[in-house]
Amino acid sequence: MTHPADHTADDILDALDPEQREVAASPSGPMVVLAGAGTGKTRAITHRIAYGVRAGAYQPQRVLAVTFTARAAGEMRTRLRDLGVVGVQARTFHSAALRQLHYFWPQAIGGAAPEILGHKAPAVGEAVGRVGMRMNRSEMRDIAAEIEWSKVSLLTPETYPAAARRARREPPGMDLTAMARLISAYEDVKGERGVIDFEDVLLLTVGILEERGDIAQTVRNQYRHFVVDEYQDVNALQQRLLDLWLGDRGDICVVGDPAQTIYSFTGATPQHLLRFTDTHPGAATVRLVRNYRSTPQILSLANKLLTGPSGQRRGGAVELVAQREAGPQPELTVLDDDPAEAGWVADRITKLVAQGRPLREIAVLFRTNGQSEALEAALSDADVPYLVKGGERFFSRKEVREAVLLLRGAARTDDGSKSLPHLVADVLGGMGWHEDAPASSGAVRARWESLKALVDLSTRLEATSPQARLPDLVRDLDERIAAQHAPAVEGVTLASLHAAKGLEWDVVFLTGCSDGLLPIMMAEGPEEIEEERRLMYVGVTRAREVLHLSWSRARTPGAKGTRRVSRFLDQASGILGEGARSTPKRASGSRGSRGLKSSRPRVCKGCGTELGTAKERASGRCPDCPPTYDEATFERLRSWRLTVSKAASVPAFVVFTDATLEAIAEAEPAGQRELAAISGVGPRKLTLYADQVLAVIGGADPDEVAEAAVGEPED
Incomplete structure (x- = not known):
C-alpha cells in the first residue's frame, strides 16, 4: 500500500474523473467550479491543492482554503492529510479573520483585541429598552438576525432603511426607521461595554486591512493561493474580506452550486459565483455534473425541479448525470391530514427497519420546525428512536416547556365550560399566542408554530376522546415527553431542509410537499419563491437510494382539505403521476372534478x-x-x-x-x-x-x- 507521502502528482490526478481532473490539473490562475450536488466537489478541490503542492506550484503554508462550517474545514484538513499534504490552512471565514484580528490588533490599534459577545441577546435586550420598546424572546432573536443581516450587507443605521425596503425585510413589530434606531442603540451598547460581536470580527479585520496597507501586504505575502468552498453562500462582507486578502492577484479557485443557495435571508447571494468570470476575466470554468450519490431515478426528479416549462435550467444550475445503478422510482403520497401523514411515515419506516435498513440511514425532512411535533409523536408511538438535527426536540423548546407548565396549572381549574381546543388556545393566549399566523418568518413564526402544534394536539385528542379535558391532555403530554427522552443509541434523523444541507442518507422522506409549506406561505415575489424551489431540490438530492415525498390535504383531522400539492412538482408529473400537478387537468365527468375549482390558483x-x-x-x-x-x-x-x-x-x-x-x-x-x-x-x-x-x-x-x-x- 502506497504511503500518502509517496503520492506523486500523477497519482493524485489518476484518482479523479475527467471534470474533477480538469479542476485539479490547473492549480494556478482563477477558476470557478460549478459543482452539482453529490459530484465530489470537496474531492476535486482537495486534490487540486494536493496536486499543486506535489507539482511544486504551491507551498502548503501559502494556501488558505476557506469554507463555512468548522465541520467542513475539518473534513478538508483530514482529506489533505490523507493525501500526504500538511500545513495548508483550512478555516472558516470567521476563524481566519479572528486569527488575523488577534495577531494584528496590537500593531494596528494597540492593546489586546476586544472580547467577543457569546450571545447577542443581553445587548439586544438593553438596546430594545433604550429605544422604548417591549419584545419577547422570540422577537429579540429575530431582531438579532436582522442586525446580523444589516452588518454582513455592509449597511449602517443610516443606509439600512432604504436597503431593507428594497430587500422587503420585515423586522418584527416595527417599521424600518425604528429598526435603524435599534441598530444604532445596539452598537452604542456594545461600545459602552467594550465588546464586539461575531460580525464585527469580519468588519474590524476589513477595516484594518483597508486602512493599513502594510498589514494587508503582510497577509498577502503569507497567503498566495485561495480556495473558497460553498461560494454561493458568500455575503457582501465576506466578499469584501476575500478581495482584501487576494489583492490584485488571481490565484483563486471558487466552488459552489447556485442550485443550493438557500440562505439568502442571511445576506448570502449566488451572484458572486455566477459573475466570477466578469470580476476575474480569463477565469476557467469547470462544471462537475457526475453525481455519485443518488440513483438515476432520484436525479431525474431533481433535474425536473430545476427545469423551466420551456426546458431551460433555472438559475445557472447544472444538470446532474447519474453514476449509480438504477433504483426504485420516487413516490408521491397524499394523506388526509398532518397526523395521518406522520403516521404513514412512521409505518413505512417501521417496515424498512424490519427489512434490515439501519435507522441511521433514514431521514425525515420538513420545511418548518413546527412540523416536527406530529412526526416525533408518530415515531414515538411506533417505538422508533429518532434524533433531531439542527434544533431542539419539540418538547425541549423553551416556549413548549413554558406552555406545558401553564397547561398543567390550568388543568386544576378546568370546569368544562369551554371545549378543550378553545381552553388550550385561551391558556396559550396568556403567552401572547394568537390564532392568526404571524406574517414574518424566523423565530417568531417558529414559536407560533410550536404553540399551534399544542392546540392541534388538543383538537386531535378531543376528536378521539370527546370527553377528554385538560388534565387528560396534560397526562398525554407527560407520556409523550417521557417517551421522547428514552435513550437511543441511534435513530432516524429528523431535520429541517436548511439543517439537512450537506448531509445524505440512503432513504429520505420529504414531508409537507404542499403549497404553503413548499413554498412557505411567507415567500414573497419570484426570488423568494425560487429559493423555496431550491430548498426542495436540496431535500431531494439528500437521498441516495429511496425517496418518498408526501403531503396532506389538511392540518388537523376532520378539517376541510384546502391544501394543494406543491407547484414545484408540476414538471415532475411524468415521474410522480398526475397527483403531482398542482393544477390538475379537468376531466369531464370525473368523480374527482368536484375539488378542481378550489385547487386552481387565484x-x-x-x-x-x-x-x-x-x-x-x-x-x-x-x-x-x-x-x-x-x-x-x-x-x-x-x-x-x-x-x-x-x-x-x-x-x-x-x-x-x-x-x-x-x-x-x-x-x-x-x-x-x-x-x-x-x-x-x-x-x-x-x-x-x-x-x-x-x-x-x-x-x-x-x-x-x-x-x-x-x-x-x-x-
Missing part, C-alpha cells in the same frame, strides 16, 4: 396573472399592478393599527397584516357582514376590531378610535 384581478404568494392572494393583486384601493383610507387604517398594537404590546401584523388592510381599504365595507367576507378577518378579529375598522373607514380619526378602545377586554 389570479390577479388586474391582469389575470397567477398569484403565487399569500400576500398577493390576500390583496387579489400581483406586484406589477397598481393599487386599486384608496391610499388615504389605507394610511388611516395603518395609523389605527399602530396605536392598537402599541397599546396591546403586540407586533402590528398581529392586529392585521398589510395585505388585509389593503383588502379592507379596497372593499370599504359598510358593515360587519361585508368586513367578515375579507380574507384575514376571522371571527375573533371581527369581534375585537370590527366597530373600530368601520369607524375609521367612515372617516373617524384613527388615533381617537384606537385610544377610545384601549382598555376594552380582548375576549
Whole structure:
C-alpha cells in the first residue's frame, strides 16, 4: 500500500474523473467550479491543492482554503492529510479573520483585541429598552438576525432603511426607521461595554486591512493561493474580506452550486459565483455534473425541479448525470391530514427497519420546525428512536416547556365550560399566542408554530376522546415527553431542509410537499419563491437510494382539505403521476372534478396573472399592478393599527397584516357582514376590531378610535 507521502502528482490526478481532473490539473490562475450536488466537489478541490503542492506550484503554508462550517474545514484538513499534504490552512471565514484580528490588533490599534459577545441577546435586550420598546424572546432573536443581516450587507443605521425596503425585510413589530434606531442603540451598547460581536470580527479585520496597507501586504505575502468552498453562500462582507486578502492577484479557485443557495435571508447571494468570470476575466470554468450519490431515478426528479416549462435550467444550475445503478422510482403520497401523514411515515419506516435498513440511514425532512411535533409523536408511538438535527426536540423548546407548565396549572381549574381546543388556545393566549399566523418568518413564526402544534394536539385528542379535558391532555403530554427522552443509541434523523444541507442518507422522506409549506406561505415575489424551489431540490438530492415525498390535504383531522400539492412538482408529473400537478387537468365527468375549482390558483384581478404568494392572494393583486384601493383610507387604517398594537404590546401584523388592510381599504365595507367576507378577518378579529375598522373607514380619526378602545377586554 502506497504511503500518502509517496503520492506523486500523477497519482493524485489518476484518482479523479475527467471534470474533477480538469479542476485539479490547473492549480494556478482563477477558476470557478460549478459543482452539482453529490459530484465530489470537496474531492476535486482537495486534490487540486494536493496536486499543486506535489507539482511544486504551491507551498502548503501559502494556501488558505476557506469554507463555512468548522465541520467542513475539518473534513478538508483530514482529506489533505490523507493525501500526504500538511500545513495548508483550512478555516472558516470567521476563524481566519479572528486569527488575523488577534495577531494584528496590537500593531494596528494597540492593546489586546476586544472580547467577543457569546450571545447577542443581553445587548439586544438593553438596546430594545433604550429605544422604548417591549419584545419577547422570540422577537429579540429575530431582531438579532436582522442586525446580523444589516452588518454582513455592509449597511449602517443610516443606509439600512432604504436597503431593507428594497430587500422587503420585515423586522418584527416595527417599521424600518425604528429598526435603524435599534441598530444604532445596539452598537452604542456594545461600545459602552467594550465588546464586539461575531460580525464585527469580519468588519474590524476589513477595516484594518483597508486602512493599513502594510498589514494587508503582510497577509498577502503569507497567503498566495485561495480556495473558497460553498461560494454561493458568500455575503457582501465576506466578499469584501476575500478581495482584501487576494489583492490584485488571481490565484483563486471558487466552488459552489447556485442550485443550493438557500440562505439568502442571511445576506448570502449566488451572484458572486455566477459573475466570477466578469470580476476575474480569463477565469476557467469547470462544471462537475457526475453525481455519485443518488440513483438515476432520484436525479431525474431533481433535474425536473430545476427545469423551466420551456426546458431551460433555472438559475445557472447544472444538470446532474447519474453514476449509480438504477433504483426504485420516487413516490408521491397524499394523506388526509398532518397526523395521518406522520403516521404513514412512521409505518413505512417501521417496515424498512424490519427489512434490515439501519435507522441511521433514514431521514425525515420538513420545511418548518413546527412540523416536527406530529412526526416525533408518530415515531414515538411506533417505538422508533429518532434524533433531531439542527434544533431542539419539540418538547425541549423553551416556549413548549413554558406552555406545558401553564397547561398543567390550568388543568386544576378546568370546569368544562369551554371545549378543550378553545381552553388550550385561551391558556396559550396568556403567552401572547394568537390564532392568526404571524406574517414574518424566523423565530417568531417558529414559536407560533410550536404553540399551534399544542392546540392541534388538543383538537386531535378531543376528536378521539370527546370527553377528554385538560388534565387528560396534560397526562398525554407527560407520556409523550417521557417517551421522547428514552435513550437511543441511534435513530432516524429528523431535520429541517436548511439543517439537512450537506448531509445524505440512503432513504429520505420529504414531508409537507404542499403549497404553503413548499413554498412557505411567507415567500414573497419570484426570488423568494425560487429559493423555496431550491430548498426542495436540496431535500431531494439528500437521498441516495429511496425517496418518498408526501403531503396532506389538511392540518388537523376532520378539517376541510384546502391544501394543494406543491407547484414545484408540476414538471415532475411524468415521474410522480398526475397527483403531482398542482393544477390538475379537468376531466369531464370525473368523480374527482368536484375539488378542481378550489385547487386552481387565484389570479390577479388586474391582469389575470397567477398569484403565487399569500400576500398577493390576500390583496387579489400581483406586484406589477397598481393599487386599486384608496391610499388615504389605507394610511388611516395603518395609523389605527399602530396605536392598537402599541397599546396591546403586540407586533402590528398581529392586529392585521398589510395585505388585509389593503383588502379592507379596497372593499370599504359598510358593515360587519361585508368586513367578515375579507380574507384575514376571522371571527375573533371581527369581534375585537370590527366597530373600530368601520369607524375609521367612515372617516373617524384613527388615533381617537384606537385610544377610545384601549382598555376594552380582548375576549
